[in-house]
Amino acid sequence: MSERHVALPARPSLEYYRKQAKNLHRAYVTGDAAAEARVADVLGDRAAERFLLSDAQFVLAQEHGFGGWAVFRAHIESRSTVEGRPVSRLIGLGSGAYASMADALLADLRRNDSGALRRLRAYVPRHATATSATTAELRDARLVIAREFGFPTWGELLAVAEKSRRALDELQEKRRRLHREAQALLAGDTDRLAALNADQADTLLHMLAGPETIPGVRLDEELGVPRAAVDVLLSKATDLHTPLLWAARSNRVEYVRLLLDAGADPGNRTWGATALENAIHHGHTAVVDLLTERGLVPRALWTYAACGRLDLVQACFDTDGTLRPDAASPRPNPVDVGAALWPPLPPTDEPREIMAEAFVHACQHGRIEVVRWLLDRGVHPDVAPYYGRTGLHWAIPPAHVEVIRLLLQRGADPSLRDDLLQADADGWIHIFRAACPHDPLTQQIHDLIETRSP
Template identity: 75%
Template structure:
């Protein structure tokens, strides 16, 4: 399975968009309902009098956030011929959910909310210099939501969403059909598994990568099934990479180890994310360590820091202390997880922001020496490069006691609230450890944070 949506081009192509405009013009004149709705959204009733190819081009430009076809054409022609299109991070969400998100955003835009204005300027080119968001239109809000999810237009997002829901229904049906085979795998019934075909084997390996293969049977960090049974399925499967990406997310440590040993590619990017990125985002440090042994992908300052590779972190800086250009070849974004996180604002080229990203992910995974090195080289302990989350916020869910102590000793402010949950360090602690409030680690963290809160 490709990690790229079937309708998205590998690169921007002006001829493609010219053909799209011709297709829209033809569909509209033929009375296509969807085309009429698209045109009306931009031109209202004007198209009823006359709708030329130039009008279709204008509609296409507007759908991409540009004022005119000429501006859109210039944008396409100026982009790198090898620049890749973004990939959606979400699967199986109903289109009306996205529409509701756009409606909520439109209210914030009309209220001239500062963050909404920043999003408008970042994602709608014709509003790039706007000083107020109050005049934004519904299609502007929809375009922002589409762009934040990795799509160039609202139509692309809706098309992908509908296709992904169909695929998800097929996948769920296959899983239901394989319930007995899943039980056979968990129970070690190699005779039954010997009859599997390749598609069934691929599906079972994907199911085993999650937290529950069948309802009520929780899979932890162990393999979760007898090794002999898993070997039978591995011998019939054609795709080990997709299960690896999923297993990295669900902290299936021993399964990740087995997949890597069986030849799964740790550098593959499925669903727009690598296994290592998935493990980093989900606080799965043991999986991070396993994957890093086979190769750090993507190779960037923030992944080196999350993996605790101080040698590689240092190598990202020149002799004069300046950040090397290739240190930011990839940037973190929690929206990549597909877990419903909002996309960050587009990252800047500011070296402080790039270093801040690496710093907070080092805090997240308890990489004490990397954290100390950054602090010694001038990084502020309260840096919050995206989503307003400081190193403290990132370190608390994993119970990174030594990192938290170091941050507080260096002056970190536990009263800072993040943008996402709007809560301080103690609030993050209560959320992260809600299921185990009497855990000794919980109490030590609380005492440590409390001692610095006054």
């Protein structure tokens, strides 16, 4: 049996693969045993009835992990080198971590786990209609993992994983060497900072975007360091987009404001998603509001709902109540926004799914008018488009009491458990409100849940 889902070279040649398809077609027609095995592995008995050049092209595409020749060809024609791909989603994990994920998935597939079967059907074309996962192989599990993390083949995932690991090691070493300069930033020592080069300034600005990136310091919504010191770094910086993204993820509200004033582009997608998409998924409503003032990117139903723009939400529907086709611009892979322990199944264009995503983000950010409007349009209060998390789950960590009250009034079930934490609404209170058990809002949420629990 052939080893499919092979990686492409850094600069693939479409002409090369056209010749490979012709060679495969010729070899199969002449009875070559290896060619027959490759074709049967993809096409099964169908090849015995007819095997054209287009079928050989399809086999080749499948062997590289693509659904068909057209998709495979388009990828080759538009593909940049592996070295140019963003690596943020891989957070420095080495290839061994992904191999372990694939092994674990294969074990789930072999025992025909329903969730594993859904993932297999979503990402491996030849299993798209499978009713059992027990025939899946390691190469299939590897392709699922690769595509869940946004890569077309296993080989490309491993190549970029190693690049990501090296990049993280280099960044950590840069930060270690800038310990004194970081202390100068905290102390407002503008003279020392003025002597830095652009790369050092970029690194410090990146460090300033995280809550605990500077050793011994916890940074929150306030800027946390002297403004004059940051201005010195900004005057030398060559990259404002990376710190903006990480500041949006980390709820560094005043730093986000400062970066925007300095010219950071809120629509930049260098790392796979905009700052607004990051802020939405991480639940940082103050950052969401700030970014929305500078430009709502992307413009889609789910971002409108998260930003509380009921007027724009309503405009996503035609007069007959049909969701407009442009309401679902491409949604980011949750791995790209650093908000997922595991990527979900790929999103669809199904209106109910699009509306469900908008609904839970409105709950997450306390946009009660949007929540009420979507409920009135027939959205069920227990929709859970991400990891089994309902609107109640999303509204509990930020303590959106009025949203929680509304959801319960409309029939939300507080006993439902999410897929990752396996916790119901009361469990989420204990997990996400544990640091403030005596907060009046925590008590209100607990009382509401207790009243509605069976």
